[in-house]
Amino acid sequence: MNKVIIIGSGIGGLATAARLNAKGYDVSIYESSNETGGKIHSFNMDNYRFDAGPSLFTLPHLVDELFYLLKEDPRKFFNYKKKEVHCKYFWNDGVKLTAYSNMDKFLDEVNEKLDVSHEVMKNYLDRSQKKYELSEPIFLKKSLHKFSSYFSKHTLKALFSFLKFDINKTLNDTNEKYLKEPHLVQLYNRYATYNGSNPYETSGIMSLIQHLESHFGTWIPDNGMVQISKSITRLLEEKGVKIYLNSNVEEILIGNRKAQGVILNGKKIMSDYVVSNMDVFFTYEKLLKSYKMPKRVNKSERSSSALIFYWGIKKSFDQLDLHNILFSDDYRDEFESIFQKGKISNDPTVYINITSKDIPGDAPKGCENWFVMVNAPYDSEQSWNDITARLKKIIIKKINRSLHTNIEEYIQVEKVYTPQTIETKTQSFKGALYGTSSNSKLSAFLRHPNFSTNLKNLFFCGGSVHPGGGIPLCMLSAKIVSDQLKDLSNA
Numbered sequence: 269m270n271k272v273i274i275i276g277s278g279i280g281g282l283a284t285a286a287r288l289n290a291k292g293y294d295v296s297i298y299e300s301s302n303e304t305g306g307k308i309h310s311f312n313m314d315n316y317r318f319d320a321g322p323s324l325f326t327l328p329h330l331v332d333e334l335f336y337l338l339k340e341d342p343r344k345f346f347n348y349k350k351k352e353v354h355c356k357y358f359w360n361d362g363v364k365l366t367a368y369s370n371m372d373k374f375l376d377e378v379n380e381k382l383d384v385s386h387e388v389m390k391n392y393l394d395r396s397q398k399k400y401e402l403s404e405p406i407f408l409k410k411s412l413h414k415f416s417s418y419f420s421k422h423t424l425k426a427l428f429s430f431l432k433f434d435i436n437k438t439l440n441d442t443n444e445k446y447l448k449e450p451h452l453v454q455l456y457n458r459y460a461t462y463n464g465s466n467p468y469e470t471s472g473i474m475s476l477i478q479h480l481e482s483h484f485g486t487w488i489p490d491n492g493m494v495q496i497s498k499s500i501t502r503l504l505e506e507k508g509v510k511i512y513l514n515s516n517v518e519e520i521l522i523g524n525r526k527a528q529g530v531i532l533n534g535k536k537i538m539s540d541y542v543v544s545n546m547d548v549f550f551t552y553e554k555l556l557k558s559y560k561m562p563k564r565v566n567k568s569e570r571s572s573s574a575l576i577f578y579w580g581i582k583k584s585f586d587q588l589d590l591h592n593i594l595f596s597d598d599y600r601d602e603f604e605s606i607f608q609k610g611k612i613s614n615d616p617t618v619y620i621n622i623t624s625k626d627i628p629g630d631a632p633k634g635c636e637n638w639f640v641m642v643n644a645p646y647d648s649e650q651s652w653n654d655i656t657a658r659l660k661k662i663i664i665k666k667i668n669r670s671l672h673t674n675i676e677e678y679i680q681v682e683k684v685y686t687p688q689t690i691e692t693k694t695q696s697f698k699g700a701l702y703g704t705s706s707n708s709k710l711s712a713f714l715r716h717p718n719f720s721t722n723l724k725n726l727f728f729c730g731g732s733v734h735p736g737g738g739i740p741l742c743m744l745s746a747k748i749v750s751d752q753l754k755d756l757s758n759a
Contacts, residue, residue, distance in 0.1 A: 270756060271539040273298065273530055275517050275555070276695075278306025279739055280730035281545030282500045283334055283746035285509050288543075290337040292756030295509045296539070298532060300516040300695075305497030306545070306730075307694045307701075308739075313681040316580040316637045317630045319493040320685070321694070322739055323621040323639060324462075324591070326480040328487050330743040331496055338507055346499035348489045349626070354481050355591040358670045363451055366589075369485055384449050392446045392456075392475075397483060399433055399476040434472025440600075442472030454599050458617070461643055463736050464571025464702035466603040474706065480740065488590060488626050496739070520544070520555045520726065527726035530555075541725045543749060548716045548732040549697035559723070564704075565716055570646040571702035571737070572606055573687035575659055579638040580631065580681035585671060588636075590625050594618040594670050606645045607707070612655060616642040618663055635680070640667075646698040647687035656684055696732075703732030718748045727752065 272288050274281045277299040285295045303309065307321035328348055335342035354367040365381050368374040375386045434442045439460050443453045457467035459477040467474075489495040505511065519531040520542055529538040544551045552561040596602045596615040605613040621639035624631035631637045640663060667675045687699030697703070704715060716733040720726040729745040731737030 270294065270541070271296070272541045272543060272753075273537065273539040274543045274545060275520075275530065275551075276300075276306065276545030276730070277304035277497075277501070277511065278545050278694075278730050278742065279308055279497060279500075280742040280745050281306070281543070282497060282504065283330075283743045284543055284545070284729045284749050285504055286334040286338060286500060286507075287746055287750035288753060289504065289507050289509050290757065291750065291753065293541075293753070295504075296537075297504075297509065297511045298515040298517050298530065299511065299513050302513050304501045304511065304513070305494060307696070308493055308497040309693075310492060310494040311578075311683070313578070313580060313683060315632045316635070316681060317492065317623075317627075318578045318637055318639060318683075319621075319623060320576075320578070320639075322493055323623075325487045325489065325493060325496070325739065327484055327740040327743075330740055331500070334500060335503060338503060340503060340506075342499075345503060346489055346491070346495045348487045351486045351488060351590060351626075353589045353591075354486045355593055356587070356589050357451075357455060358592070358594045359451060359454075360595070360597050360666075360669070365451070365455070367481075371482070374482075378452070382449050382451055384447070384452060388447065393479075393482055395446065396475045396479045399473055400479040400483075403433070403473065403476060434475065437472040439467040439470050439472050439474045442475055443467075454595055457599060458593065458595075460706075461572065462738060463706045463741075464573075464700065465706040466607050468600055468603055469607070469707040471706075471708075486591070488623070490627070492623055492627060492630065517546075517555060519557070520551075522556075522558070522723060525722065526724040527720075541727065541753065543727045543729055545728075545730045547695055547697050547730070548703065548728055550695055551728065562716065568704040569607075569707060570698050570700035571705045573644045573646045573690060573699040573701055574641050574685070575612065575644040575652075575656065575687070576685040577638075577640040577660065577663065578681075578683040578685070579640060579679050581636045581638050581675070581678045582632075582634070582680050583673075583678040584634055584636055585673070587671060588620065588622060588625070590622060592620040592622070594620070594666055602643070606643055607705070610645040610648050610650065612642060612644050612659060614662060615666075616659070616662070618642055618666055620667075644687055646700040647691060648698070652686040652688055656686060701731075702737030706736065718745055719752060 271294045274285050274297045277297050289295050309321055310319050332342040352369050357365040375389050378384050440457055443456045447453050460467035460470050462477050517530045517532055521529040527542040548565055596617045602613045605611045619641045622636050624637045664676050690699040718728050718734055727749045729749045731742050735741045
């Protein structure tokens with residue numbers, strides 16, 4: 269039986285392990301932390317529980333698929349429910365908008381609150397859907413770095429529909445052209461943040477990202493986001509995948525320009541293939557020291573990071589839901605501050621995630637667990653203590669104005685994650701949540717491939733490589749990797 273070693277147990281590593289186990293490989297995972305999940309983790313403060321990583325769950329069928337591949341019912345491992353409200357939006361001018369999952373209800377809401385017709389919205393959403401349907405088979409499910417990916421009917425179809433992608437426009441220009449209404453433009457510009465990019469620079473093709481919510485819905489696991497990684501971990505253990513925690517791989521073994529295993533605590537552990545789920549920058553810097561780091565990894569622009577306040581709030585706010593956005597007045601300035609100045613503006617957009625809305629046990633009765641986040645630049649040795657103190661005052665003022673409250677009176681417990689914290693806890697280079705940014709129209713092609721071009725039997729998965737960050741794309745990176753190894757299950 270061919271052996272595979274996977275370095276790291278983020279969602280990409282776990283999904284790769286499941287897919288390769290289903291194909292008949294002997295899979296071992298080596299994880300430096302004391303738990304699996306990578307960015308998907310949680311913690312408790314007093315009587316509050318917080319999901320500390322990704323907060324948005326879309327395309328749950330990608331998770332379910334892993335269980336079906338291994339001939340298990342996913343519902344025996346974990347459950348989730350669909351949200352009736354995707355997100356609640358608040359602007360400083362008093363406009364409030366609820367993004368309902370029911371499309372007719374949402375279109376009515378947009379028409380009533382923003383005076384935008386059903387026709388305008390339908391045309392925009394249909395255009396985003398076409399982008400998704402045309403690009404998904406090529407850009408998301410296949411390697412962009414293999415010639416074979418381009419010789420298919422899907423590729424030809426996409427090429428003939430090239431103009432529909434809006435590749436030569438920015439996301440902002442695309443949204444202004446088709447939506448015009450400023451609140452809506454800002455709302456749909458925010459989807460650039462789903463891959464840590466600037467809507468005023470990233471390509472208009474990124475309007476397809478919203479389709480994941482508007483069409484497929486938003487969901488929440490019964491026991492929080494951390495249950496995704498925990499359930500897959502349990503599945504793998506039951507199927508014989510060996511998971512070694514507190515196991516810090518020191519080097520990838522290379523012989524005859526081929527990956528042959530890893531070195532752990534000075535000991536060689538041999539394998540037929542190696543898959544790194546570690547941030548690709550650190551993979552080269554720490555595990556492949558004898559090999560030159562590709563320029564696209566070393567020199568590429570990093571994605572945005574985040575500054576996050578975790579607050580236990582001794583009050584319940586009926587005007588909020590699971591996902592909530594309090595927008596800034598000057599969105600362009602906000603992103604210029606992040607990407608050009610390495611700063612956070614004085615009026616940042618604030619995201620509030622409250623899992624206790626759907627999971628009552630996450631907070632004491634009558635209380636809520638708030639995950640309060642603003643987009644931030646990657647770490648470049650800014651004074652994060654000073655920035656945190658300044659931003660806390662700004663965020664509190666913004667929340668108080670939007671919700672007509674004095675939120676500081678209700679904060680019982682607090683923890684803060686800065687980009688430095690994120691790098692330390694998740695091994696994300698400079699705290700960049702999505703590896704490289706997608707601020708170039710060619711960014712999809714410039715991300716590191718899912719395989720080594722110089723070393724045989726070495727592969728890469730996770731958010732720092734193709735097709736990108738976030739749970740769905742990390743899961744698809746696992747599919748791309750597994751598709752490159754032959755099926756041994758019937759051999």
